[in-house]
Amino acid sequence: MKAESLLVSAAINIGLAILILSLFSILKNQPFYASVYYARRLHLRQNPFAPPRPSALHRLLPSVDWIRRAVRVSEDEIFETHGLDVLVFIRFFKFGINFFVVCSLIGMVVLLPLNYTGSSVKPKSYHSMDAFAISNISSGSNRLWVHFSVLCFVSCYALYLLYKNKAKSAAKRIEDLKVKQSTNKCSGKSFLSGAYRKKDKIEKLEEKLQELHCKIRHVRREMMLQEKELPVAFVTFKSRWGAVIAAQSQQHSNPLLWITEMAPEPRDVLWRNLATPYRILPIYEIGILVAVVFLTLFFAIPVTAVQGIAKYERLSKWFPPVKALELIPGLKSVVTGYLPSAILNGFIYIIPFAMIGLSRLAGYITRSKKEMKACKMVFYFLVANVFFLSLLSGSLLDQIGQSFSQPKNIPSRLASAVSAQADFFMTYILTNGLSGFSLEILQPGLLIWDAIKPSTWDRGKERNPYLYSLPYYRIIPFVALCTLIGIVYAVVSPLLLPFLVGYFLLGYVVVTNQIEDVYITSYETHGQFWPCIHHYIIVALVIMQITMIGLFGLKSKPSASFATIPLMILTLLFNEYCKIRFYPSFRHLSVQDATTNDELDQKDGVMEENVRNALDAYSPPCLLPMGFEVPESGSMALSGSTQPLLP
Template sequence: MDIPALLTSAGMNIGISVGMFSLYSILRKQPLNVRVYFGQRVAQGRTRSDDICIQKFVPSASWILKAWQATEEDIFASGGIDAVVFLRIVVFSIRIFAIATILCTFLVLPLNYFGQGMQQAEDTTPMDLLTIGNVGEGSRWLWAHCFTLYVISACACTLLYFEYKNIAKMRMEQVNRFPARPSNFTVLVRGIPWSSVESYSESVGKFFSNYYASSYISHQIVYRFGAVQQLMEDAEKMYKVMTTVPGTDKQCCEPNSEKCGLCGGKSKSFKMVGRESGNELTSRNMDDELREKESEAALVFFRSRYDALVVAHTIQSADPMLWVTELAPEPRDVYWQNLCVPYNLLWIRKISVFIASIVFSILFLLPTTFVQGLTKIQHLQYAFPFLKRVSDKNYINLITGYLPSLVLTVFLTIVPPLMMLFSTLEGAVSRSVRKRSACVKVLIFMFWNVYFSNILSGSWIERMGKLTVTSPKDLATLLAELIPKQASFFMTYVMTSGWTGLSCELLQPVPLIGNWLFKCVLMKEEDFVRPVTFSFHTEVTRVLLFGLLGFTFCILAPLILPFLLIYFCFAFLVYRNQIMNVYYVKYQTDGSYWPLAHNATIFSLILTQVVAGILFGMKKSSSASTSTIPLIICTALFNVFCKNRFLPLFKNRAIQVAIEMDRDDEKTGKLQEIVEKLPEGYNQFELCEDPTTQPKQEEEPKSKKDSNESLKDLEIEKPGSPSGEEQPSPLKLEPEPEPKIVSIN
């Protein structure tokens, strides 16, 4: 890709982004779009619409100022700890790539440009002169690249350490802040053995009353639940009700009357079943029906947090596939449909999903190769002569510059929903685990299909024109040789998926158009916009993918760094605005996205160091190549240290903390009160019937310690602020007395 194509793509994306930002600043002021752009504030009863005035139709940047002035406590009050952690990932990216941009722009980029190592190459483009490929073999300037790599790696590891430490502390404080969570006392039991003598519920009660008599309180069996099954059961109930009407024999219609069309009688004599007879029939068959719906899973309640932790982390039977225990998710976080899946079938589901993911990744190579073919039409002219007509047109810069990244972005829109479906089929028992699993799958897919596949397919297209074949020993150096040549394509991808993607995130086109059609065309009074949660599995992966691009290209093709830095700065403002105004919190992972971000960053660093070491060797600078080996080892050791020091805090709960909390609650008399309310929290039929009902607010501890710390105790006096776990839904919200009114202008 040459410079005119890059400038064409930049002009298209800048124009679209500026236009959508300006349109958003106007549309957000219109009363019709309040629920689109202020869904969370509407849920909290904190918005108002001013009278129509000229200012509502003039673009403004007031939302940028409000997003900038918001504190971390405000973000926590609106989006919870996961929103804070996500913005910490963005802030980390801003810090490290600001350092990388300064170093590489003023040190590495001039050395690349004046390297004069590609003067005699035939297919050299002006963009190639700005990469490390232009540095001559054996040049002393390669030590500047090596020094820059050391500085960036050291700064990245330092920032990662402090962020990991702070977020781990924040997670511990989040657990201590809400000690009355039902999940602290509840254990999920799966793989309950079947018995022909007793039901699953009786087996659970007998087992835990026998082995945990002093700590076991009660249990709640999980019933099979599903939309198709519910329709079948409703139809069966209706059939029974219609065929067993009290006071009738075999005929339901009186003789000598008009026929009703069902049994030969008259329509006037058809007898409807009353509410009393239906209730009587339901109560008579309730026990039998519930017993038939029992699944091999149950929620078991214990008297203390310590007892629940001990049961959750121990093997209950000699057969590890029976009586499998783990800490239960929060009530609003439970994914009830997957609790009904037999535990011994989960491994089949996981293998099937793994195979399906591999097949989908292989099939996605087709659009990836097509995208690279658009960027390298000149190289395809040898195999397809008719493409010469296209390459001679005036719009070739649009085809090779803007169109490839747009096509790839459109194809990638199907990836997050599909990976969410795969995570559901795997059998995740909570919505937060399902979304995090989808985030991992999307991240792996993006790293392979967006990064590696584009580099390899682009290499294949280039070499196909020259009819050259690489030997197996060249495969190790192929990646290092071709990464700098793909820098221009990834620049356009950052602008299209990043800059334009942020403007689409801000504008919310699908809810906006749907709300307009619903209200203005169909003339409906009810609201079209439903409550939505933040798409961590989409946005986290985009930020980490851009982080991979930034690290791998920082010394190879530094020109991409300013584009990335602009994206991260705008992402910081856009996501803060969306978290405070649009998205509501239903469940939390308590910051579990940070270990994923940490691992992705370490992978990016090590990949950068390996590629740089290979390139230094190809440039016949053995000393610079050898110097990267200690850097790789130190980065790997740093990762091991962080895993041993901080990762256990994200996987397990400390027994010491649980015992201290139990003792404090027992002294104050709160423990018994908490235990008595446990069965009320996990009401499967209520939660499955309407999963968007307003959750109960958790009670915060009255005693506050270290109030001067930033997030030690987030005492935020805001109406409708989430309790660190859940956010009230807009559907069934009762307004609080005298809410604080905030204008949407």
């Protein structure tokens, strides 16, 4: 890919981002679109347009007020308002900002001049970033030891940030469990959101709903009596100490006969899946794995085709009719620079929805496990298809002609694919970051849906806010993939790093705006998403180190390759240490913390009240009383107790 193609891609993405964000800032100031851009605040009975209201002219002008508000939100505010899961999610973006800012400074000051002056011979390759990458360093040069030193620093700095965030998240989890449990967080009522209720109709509607609810409860009770007992039960203990001891001990000599674990949060429970036998779950897992493998293989076709578009110089030799693109000035740069990454992002947009659909079939009893499974599947799909397949297919298409004439050089050419594909991944990050986050905050799908509903089946009805929970499965894997790309290219091609800084800065303000104004918290796992994020970053570090071992070997510096092996071992040992040191804290509540919480409850005299609340919270939905209270916070939205127990 030539320099003009990169510049065209950057110009298109930056221009689209400015246009979309400007349009968003205008629409956000219009009360008509409050149900889209202030769904959470409307659900909480907050007025997003409280005085002093801007003038009509000011509302029609683009502004950056939403960015200033997002930047001012502190971690403590996020923790208190949205919970530890959202805080962990935000810390992922902060990790990316801190890591890539430092790596960018080192790369631009140290590696970039070193690479550019590393060879007196002008690169023959048409890749525009080769002159600034490690591929421009002469074979056997002692300058490669500078790259090795930067590799060590980058790896150790990433491990330091991981340890720091892991320790902070573990401490926050303990604090969260103490605070939330001692304030009677759980409630067993089923709520009806009434942000737009009319006062003159509320009493009649309540009477009708009460009557219908009584009939539904009667039918469901009859159905429960006709069915067999479920193979699962929620057991309530009089103290947290007793619950922790029972959950972390083996109850039977056959460990598969009686399995105990701490109960998830009531909102997190998927009541439909409680009837799934435990022994059938591995079969579901195998079926889902097979489906994911076939999906990955199927998407290999469009990914390879995208690389064919990106490699215009080679493609024009094999398929001469594509030279017609040169007849229109600038069209070739658009096709080779912007189009491949845009097509790739379009194809993989549906992957998160396909994976969350597959994870629903796995029989998980909680929403959190379902989303974590979807996150894992999407991440490895992206690593396999977007990273490795783009890497391999791009290099093969690039050098297949020479490979036929010199087959002995195939391994070395494939090993150099990492530096050769830096330009493509730069355009991918630009498209995924600028266009992706801009469309996330604009929500064009909801805007179209909101325009269609009032004029069709919802004509004359009240406009309700569009309430959705934060889609972890749709955002975390893509951010993790861009983190992996940035880490792998931190030493190989440092010119890529400043784009990663912009990616995480934009992602931070967009996601913060969304969690403050749009998304609600539908469940809380007390930070269990951070071990998943930790795992993704460790995978990225290991891939980077393996890549550098190969590159040092290609550059005739075997001593640097052997010196990298202990660094990779150190990374793996660090990961094992974190599993031993922190993972149990995310999975279990310690006996010490449980005893401390019990002592605090006894001191406050709320032990019996907590037991009653737990009994109500984990009652089957069909046995719960009907209530019409509006929650005081968004934490109880989309309560798990509203799900039916049986189909």
